[in-house]
Amino acid sequence: MKTIMIAAAAVALGTAALTLAFSSVSWAQAPSHTVWEGVYTTAQAAAGKTAYDAKCTTCHGAELSGAEMAPPLAGGVFLGNWSGQSVGDLATRIHTTMPANDPGSLSNQETADIVAYILSFNQFPAGSMALASDPQLQTQIAIAAEKPAAK
Ligand code: HEC
Structure with missing residues (x-):
């Protein structure tokens, strides 16, 4: 159970990091x-x-x-x-x-x-x-x- 929780947290963190990366990229490059x-x-x-x-x-x-x-x-x-x-x-x-x-x-x-x-x-x-x-x-x-x- 604990492992699953940690994995879920890691996924959530990863998604947040990705979202952040994407939004900063589009902010920099968009016309x-x-x-x-x-x-x-x-x-x-x-x-x-x-x-x-x-x-x-x-x-x-x-x-x-x-x-x-x-x-x-x-x-x-x-x-x-x-x-x-x-x-x-x-x-x-x-x-x-x-x-x-x-x-x-x-x-x-x-x-x-x-x-x-x-x-x-x-x-x-x-x-x-x-x-x-x-x-x-x-x-x-x-x-x-x-x-x-x-x-
Ligand atoms: C005496 C006729 C005439 C008048 C007046 C005229 N046009 Fe045109 N227009 C044309 C013709 C013919 C073309 C296509 C050939 C060319 O590009 O010269 C054209 C092309 C264009 C294009 C390019 C469209 C495209 O999608 O390629 C735009 C934009 C345009 N006109 C805007 C205007 C605007 C704004 C005015 C007024 C300030 C104006 N025209 C007045 C005849 C005219």
């Missing part, structure tokens, strides 16, 4: 944030919608569903393209190549607001902090189509 953590505000997404409606709707559609040459900016295909890349990658893509008829015309702030709107349209949650307009900070946020398991 600092994902789009599931509330990385923009609803006010920012609203500002982004205004900019989007003025500068992107003609080609990408009011429902972000794309048209003719312009690909969708919402839904499975879009998320499939961007999952695994960062919000910074998406913002840089927009900032340097869009709108296709006037590339480079958006400010970093307008770009961040439009990205916030795209995130909200794709059902990622809003939070209490606005998405930074600094592309360097935006690269800390991973786009993940599926919500990562709780850590």
Whole structure:
């Protein structure tokens, strides 16, 4: 009986040690944030919608569903393209190549607001902090189509 108790205690201890090891590893290696953590505000997404409606709707559609040459900016295909890349990658893509008829015309702030709107349209949650307009900070946020398991 005593042996069994000791063995059980050893297993429990081992599990605790393992859990500790794993949680510290994932803490060190995980990308600092994902789009599931509330990385923009609803006010920012609203500002982004205004900019989007003025500068992107003609080609990408009011429902972000794309048209003719312009690909969708919402839904499975879009998320499939961007999952695994960062919000910074998406913002840089927009900032340097869009709108296709006037590339480079958006400010970093307008770009961040439009990205916030795209995130909200794709059902990622809003939070209490606005998405930074600094592309360097935006690269800390991973786009993940599926919500990562709780850590
Ligand atoms: C004149 C039409 C036009 C306008 C206006 C336009 N786009 Fe595009 N967009 C395109 C076309 C065409 C493509 C695909 C070819 C390419 O990448 O250049 C594209 C591609 C994209 C992509 C890449 C999508 C992917 O999954 O690969 C993003 C993101 C994007 N546009 C965002 C925007 C945003 C945001 C705006 C408004 C600021 C905008 N576009 C305005 C025509 C347009």
